[in-house]
Amino acid sequence: MLEAYLNAYEQHAERVCGRHYIPRIHTIERLLDILEAGPVLLHGPRGSGKSHLLRCLALAGNRAGLRSVYVNLYTEPPIILGRLGRAGVELARRLSAREAPVRGSTIGRLAVTLGRRSLLIIDGFDWMMRGKPLQLLRSLVETLTLGGCECGVVLVASGESLIESMSASAIHGATLALLWHMGRDDHERLASSLGWRGDPGALYEVTGGSPKAVYELSRLSWSVGEWLVTRIKPLVYHVLSRVLEQGMLPELSKRPDDVGARLRLRRILLENDILASLEGVRLEPIEEAEWIGRTWAWQLPAYLRVYDEVLKELPLGRRRF
16 A cells, blocks of 8 residues: 555655755654554654655655645644644644544644555654653544554654653554664765765764754764764763662663663663664664663763763762672
């Protein structure tokens, strides 16, 4: 059903998203493949390219004459890209102002309105859940089932804290999927297109393949030291200060799975988007590394670069790990 969207994406992706865009065709192919089974809840680290990738998919589909709609719920009213019609636009605008079950059924009705051979992408899904993700998902799946809907539905979650209350086994009728950072080849292509002329491997060891990190470094004229001091270190200092205030510094570890196993500790790291869950179907392979565990990972390897330095500067926090 969704093969036409892959063809449209392959043809138009770079044209609609700019010369520095890396299409990640195999990732989109995998996403469209699992969409055949029903709605997909997509999560992953901030800056991994979820919103950009899916906006591009929707725009490429529309350019090819397909019916694809992207709704961004982080704004009020929501940003809507694509052809919805008056009834669809009204449904989309109601999404942020309803109780969980009603919001879920409203997304379902919106998908039914679009009809078969169409694609609906809801960005900011975690923002609208307000602590009731399973209730919202159940009402969505029920509405799609009762309506006999064949529309592909992708729900994008940008914050990792919701994964704490969910798991792949708890979502009935939907697939939990993980979009990680770019692999080394795509990372090298992006950095090169933005002007990086150094060792791509050395850059990857700091960014971990994060598109956002690469863009930030390009704007800083590739000064990794400045980026670590101005962007990375303040966040790590803030988070570890909170850990210290809560009396949990002895529980801290560089190993992400150890941190993820401690409920109170991981909540602090999840709330500040330093830790990421590896739950769900992986749309791309994830390589082994010190900052990546089996079930949890640091969102960026750069956090470990400043880890010891921050610990030294914390009051009463001079323990090294």
